[in-house]
Amino acid sequence: xxxxxxxxxxxxxxxxxxxxxxxxxxxxxxxxxxxxxxxxxxxxxxxxxxxxxxxxxxxxxxxxxxxxxxxxxxxxxxxxxxxxxxxxxxxxxxxxxxxxxxxxxxxxxxxxxxxxxxxxxxxxxxxxxxxxxxxxxx
Numbered sequence: 001x002x003x004x005x006x007x008x009x010x011x012x013x014x015x016x017x018x019x020x021x022x023x024x025x026x027x028x029x030x031x032x033x034x035x036x037x038x039x040x041x042x043x044x045x046x047x048x049x050x051x052x053x054x055x056x057x058x059x060x061x062x063x064x065x066x067x068x069x070x071x072x073x074x075x076x077x078x079x080x081x082x083x084x085x086x087x088x089x090x091x092x093x094x095x096x097x098x099x100x101x102x103x104x105x106x107x108x109x110x111x112x113x114x115x116x117x118x119x120x121x122x123x124x125x126x127x128x129x130x131x132x133x134x135x136x137x138x
Contacts, residue, residue, distance in 0.1 A: 001070050008062035015059045018052025022096050023119035029103050030112040045100050056093055077138035085129040092121055
């Protein structure tokens with residue numbers, strides 16, 4: 001079980017690295033004025049999203065293995081809150097993908113300020129999820 005937990009943590013950390021950085025690329029894309037920098041930033045965003053999606057799948061798979069295979073947290077309030085946070089992260093991840101498509105199609109209508117605030121969402125979700133696992137308040 002400890003190896004499964006180790007792999008789960010590794011892939012969660014890796015996924016979060018992408019969730020933290022991709023919206024920063026969007027900040028720069030929203031500010032880009034020339035075609036060359038836009039093309040470079042779009043390439044970076046595409047590669048990062050393609051890289052972080054399998055990491056998310058692996059993080060979720062190993063987490064599910066721990067939950068279903070070992071029964072960790074089953075029936076406990078903290079786990080329900082954690083799973084809600086994870087579901088919100090998956091929605092956030094998919095929203096990042098939708099935003100990438102909008103940038104690729106030249107349909108972004110949001111300012112760099114929006115993406116700066118949008119970038120704070122995974123930080124808050126991470127705080128909630130870690131607090132649920134470590135403190136187990138409910």
